[in-house]
Amino acid sequence: MSETSPAIRLPEGSTDCHFHIYGPADRFPYVTGERYSPRGDATLADAFALWERMGVSRGVIVHASTAGEDNAVTFEALKRYPDRLRAVAVLDPGVSDRRLDELTDAGFRGVRINLIRQDGQVMSNRGTSLDDLRKLAPRIAERGWHAQLWVECSDLAEAAPELDRLPLTYVVDHMCRTMADKGADHPDYLAFLDRLRSGRYWTKISGADRNTRIGRPYADTRSFMQAIVAAAPKQVVWGSDWPHVGHTPETVPEMTDLLAILMECVPDDSTRRQILIDNPKRLYGFD
Secondary structure, eight states: OOOOOOSOOOOTTEEEEEEOOBOOTTTSOOOOSSTTOOSSOBOHHHHHHHHHHHTEEEEEEEOOTTSOGGGHHHHHHHHHOTTTEEEEEOOOTTOOHHHHHHHHHHTEEEEEEEOOEETTEEOOOOSBOHHHHHHHHHHHHTTTOEEEEEOOHHHHHHHHHHHHHSSOOEEEGGGGSOOGGGOTTSHHHHHHHHHHHTTSEEEEEOOHHHHOSSOTTOGGGHHHHHHHHHHOGGGEEEOOOTTOTTOOTTTOOOHHHHHHHHHHHOOOHHHHHIIIIIHHHHHHOOO
């Protein structure tokens, strides 16, 4: 899977903290025909080729619920490149302690929890649920894992009292996956920003292409990214969300647009390096 070479290059040591890999299908079969299924193989080699053009050194694979069973494709990638990669898993609450230890030793550092709705509609029923997290929380906490939340800001506000009782740190996907016309001044979004300030929550400034209502170059999402960086720059990482599953061929983003909005919303070089280099080291345990 190829992508146009971006015109913007990131500083040496940058980390892509949210990308997915799929296949090769003959070795790691993936789910086809669903909203978040890939359009074809999107392998680690493809990701590395894109990183070479972008200036990315390391990354965090978010194992997709459509990427195959038992985190296998991601597990193999971590075993091959332990210095360059970390990962977030999809887990069944019945997973054995032995398997959790194997995943931890390989470089898994979190589990992704699916709470995602858009405009009140459930977008996917796949993956690990909040009910699953209740059962998993003590076991993953003792292994130093966090919970990565795929959630919109109002749904986060509803779930937060229960989440806060669990012994976990949280990483919130895609700027809290809130559609741009809701406004970064919405009370539930302001509450999300307060959670970042607390130091227990993190977020990824990714997904501008998913949160926009107007399309490229995603100008309506800038205020959200700017608000996040202003609120808690030490609690922020960046991700490409490559290979952009769930888009139509017409709406698949160009990496140049995604990098451009990052540069516009984080113009200070020191803050940008913190988000791209220093914060991922703390969150994911890169040396």
